[in-house]
Amino acid sequence: MTWQLRRARAADVDAIMALETRIFVNDAWSVQAMAQDVVNPNCYYLVAFPPDEPDRIEAYAGLQAPQGAREGDIQTIAVTEEARGRGLGRTLMLSLITEARKRGVREVFLxxxxxxxxxxxLYRRLGFEELGIRRGYYQPDNVDAIVMRLHVPGPKMQTTPADAEPEAAE
Incomplete structure (x- = not known):
């Protein structure tokens, strides 16, 4: 199956929350918190959907990274059970990391x-490293959170000296 990604909009909050409350039963975000982040210019939220069904959100992910900030935070990511194991979570994460880089972020936390x-x-394969544990972070389940960080490399630029002449092909 293939999906399309697009920037989340306020009109997507109900569909996002349906997925949020289904996946994160005990520690789902509030509708108000999600609605604020989706429209916040300091955040970047994406939704994924089948190309022929743009209203059927199969996954979403969000980044908080004000333009020019050195640090960003992956706020949330969720993929339906049916869509897991097919690279969609990885694609969403890579898209958020790319956006973080565009905004000038050099470290992403989650x-x-x-x-x-x-x-x-997944996060380890993307280059995240474990920094520590937040005991009992996820409530009411009292589950620990592992804090992870990714160093985001800056954009690479190739420069050619202005006076360099192209090499002749033989």
Whole structure:
């Protein structure tokens, strides 16, 4: 299956919250918090949907990174059970990291549940490193959070000296 990504809009909050409350049963965000972040210019939220069904949100992810800030935070990411294991979470994460880089961010942080090894492994494969533990962070389940950080490399530029002459092909 393929998905399309687009920037989340205020009209997507109900669909995002339906997914949020289904996946994060005990520690879902409030509608108000999600609605504020989706429209906040300091945040960047994406939704994923099947190309022929733009109202069927299968996943979403959000980044908080004010323009020019050195640090950003992956606020949330969720993928439906049906869409997991197909690279959609990775694609969303890479899109958020790309946006963070565009905004000037050099370090991206996130918290991940200690009881979610698949997510931890994804983040490690993307280059995140474990910094520490927040005991009992996820309530009411009293589950620890693993704090992770990614160093975001700056954009690479290739420069050619102005007086350099192109090499002749033989």
């Amino acid at each position: 918290e991940v549940r200690a009881d979610n090894p698949p997510a931890q492994e």
